[in-house]
Amino acid sequence: MTDLKTDKSLYATTAHSKRRSAAEKRFHRLGLAAILIGLCMLGILMTTIVTKGSGAFQQSFATLDIDLLEAKLDKTGNRDPEDLKKVTTFGYAPLIKAAVEQVVETHRIETGLKSKDMAAIISKSAAAQMRYRVLDDPSLIGTTAEFKFLTNSWIDGYLKGRVTRETIGNNKNVSVEQLDFVDRLVGLGIVEKSFNMQFIFGADASDQRPEDAGIGVAMVGSLAMMCVVLLLALPIGVAASVYLEEFAPKNRLTDIIAVNIANLAAVPSIVFGILGLAIFINTLHFPQSAPLVGGLVLTLMTLPTIIISTRAALEAVPPSIRSAALALGASKMQTTFHHVLPLAAPGILTGTILGLAQALGETAPLLLIGMIGYVATNMPETVTQGLLSPNSAMPAQIYEWAKRADPAFYERAWGGIIILLIFLITMNIIAVTLRRRFERRW
Amino acid sequence: MMIYPRPLLVKSGVAPVAVNLFSNCKTNQPGFRARNQVEKINIGFLMLAAGLAVLTTVGIVVSMLFETMNFFSMHSGRDFFFGLSWAPNFHGNSALSILPLLWGTLYISFVALLVAVPLGLFSAIYLSEYASSLTRSMAKPLLEVLAGIPTIVYGLFALVTFGPFLKDMFGPEGFFALGWMNDARSVATAGIVMGIMLIPFVSSLSDDIINAVPQSLRDGSFGLGATRSETIKHVVLPAALPGIVGAILLAASRAIGETMIVVLGAGAIARFTGNPLEALTTVTTRIVSQLTGDGDFNSPETLVAFALGLTLFVLTLGLNIFALYYVRKYREQYE
């Protein structure tokens, strides 16, 4: 049988061994390629978000001196607030036109534009902005006041490079003459870009005024929902886990509950939206679009995640701790709440934060309970309002902007994503830090 | 007797128990143990909390079942299950069949898995068998970031970036001037982006499973002169196969239930098409559109969403139970 032995030298390579080492190299490269493709996708995604979204944090403004003519704004001259309110935004619009004409005259700008088209570079929100300020401070009437107006989204897009002379071709919203005019105004320092607070703290705007839209109110909606989730999901989740891990008899029923929870964690989120619609809104008649309902739906959705991580944290506490407490005469309940839970707390918090992060980014169930789109124009003023009056949430607001199919709104959607991701990254960093700092090895 | 409301935080749970311990001294009756009484009630509360999870499941099933029955009282079940077209019409007389929607759902999920399974599996293999511990500690969390990004982000990416990119390649005025693609929204748009989202899902699960294969099997194979790739292909993967199948099933259930990516990236046309560059629609997309429209709530056009939801629930639940069973079975094998 010695003939079977391969008495070749170790240094000898054969066609077979070459083929094998080539196959090995190929396989190795395949694995490396898979990782690189995955990481590359992450890179592309992040670059897209940052390059497309950072524009939302800058906005073009036009600074104009407006003559607030008494003849237009307060015909009676008595500054009676009731009378002032009767003047609608249509009463204010001509003042902007006049101010723009004034600029053209003083700076001798040559343009073929009609004054209506010159004033059109200012956002449609300008008249309302003036009206609010005048109603707030009627003494301004009759004086000349400086206003910083948003420019409309096409002009803003032009100054950010999103809109160019070539791409506007047959566009009815903006003309090449207007762009020339804006170039002059930029040269004069009348139109300039600056940081956009309105985007971070403002409310959504109608689809006529993308330049005016902000994510602030939706952010408050998200915040309200997260409070509901935290206040409900954490205690219920911990209670359920404590029961299952420490008290429940090991029988079929407990087993079914555990399997049920594991499966619930993988139910598509939209199904929770249907549940919320059917139970909270149609059966219990909770208000539509309310962050409270959104919070309840997200609580049900997050609960399985929190229970699973809490059980893991409880399981990691060694039985010797329990035996020690029980041996000292503590009841099982006391043992659990005095000794086991405090030791498991970091793990529970980590799981809860990750569950919250998941809930914060969730969109689909919110659409079904009406937390969608242009529903809130103002910041809620009280906690009850915050919970019960219609509002949107950050991801739902982003979806709404994506749906409007306007490049100016896309920019805001990407900007909204940047803010959402900042929240998520912060939450994840907190969770990881918690885990690192309090991780115990028994 | 005092019942504390919820064992919310550790501290608030402790104090009332202590108070009750003192009151025990006053009552001091033989056979009466205040601590035990209080704890019975506490356990009751804990059980209630655990039961809520089951209650949620029951709530999902009952609420959807109720409205689904409502739907079937207005619309023929035969059309829903066996019809071939989806054409809701708010004047009534709609064709509301699930089949074209299921086709879209399954087709897009298939494309997503076609992307996610090879990339995820090879990533997992590389990370667990080839990568140095430094590479692993960097690449693994980075890859998992993909799983933490909200689906709306992927949806927007599909709609605004990836879809138009595909159209620039395969559209009528595209790079290849092929004219294969007329809309940026398509099966490929949604499917590929969803696949990217699922990469870390497949890779983390597979990584866990591959790591559970005992080192002694690898040693045995190396000891016989097998290369790493031969060991992986002939020993590690066959041993890990049941677990990996479970992971893929879980990923499939994720893909089927995914909503935002398909809402934004897949389109709204219900039909049977095999062309991945054409728009299709899915079960989840239709649920959103039927329930966010302005239609009368008690019309079959709205109620059909519940029937779709119930189908989706049954489908994903079935896949999950099957997958968890598979994974569990696998784990037991090497414990």
Add this chain to the structure above:
Amino acid sequence: MHSQSLKISARHVNVHYDKTHAIKDVSAEILSNSVTAFIGPSGCGKSTFLRCLNRMNDTIDSCQVTGDILLDGEDIYDPKVDPVQLRAKVGMVFQKPNPFPKSIYDNVAYGPRIHGLAQGKSDLDEIVKQALRRAAIWDEVKDRLSAPGTGLSGGQQQRICIARAIATAPAVLLMDEPCSALDPIATAQIEELIDELRQNYAVVIVTHSMHQAARISQKTAFFHMGTMVEFGDTEKIFTNPTDPRTESYITGRIG
């Protein structure tokens, strides 16, 4: 009995893991057609040294081997040597029986298949049959070759693993405590088998049991704290050791 010749010669071998110096300047010569036993207390480096002989330590990143190990006069750590080819010539059997989750046949056929040793199905069948015969398990499994290898008893599994190693036609067989997971009856069977294997292979066995070493080996090396304290004829080591540490160990005072 075949004549004995020098099979492996190791000179000044040192092994480092990160900061630990696991093997300190070990030299040894392994003869063909004989059984060499490595004995010593746990953690003395005997397994580490064994794993150097077929470069199994390559699979551990932090492991550094220096010195020369020659197999039939060729340096196995030469950059030109493919460890894969080496391991086909130097087979290995592990502490715990580790059959692959495949059929008995596929387990034994695994090595010949990857190395391309068989010319067709009947040739492969013959190799598997011979390997199982040599591992003294043919009679027990010949009727259920397609049954999973994991379903056998521990002793049978270990003999399947030996058959699996033999099937690649190695010149040397390394055995890392092959009986430590087995009951006494299975151990006796394996020991008997090792004695037979000596006719065709150079066998190197790491063992915990001094009695086992005394029973089956012709040469014995005693390891202590990373050094090879004494290496010589088994009979001499057990009856008349030169080093006091060896004596302490075999009389049970250390280890």
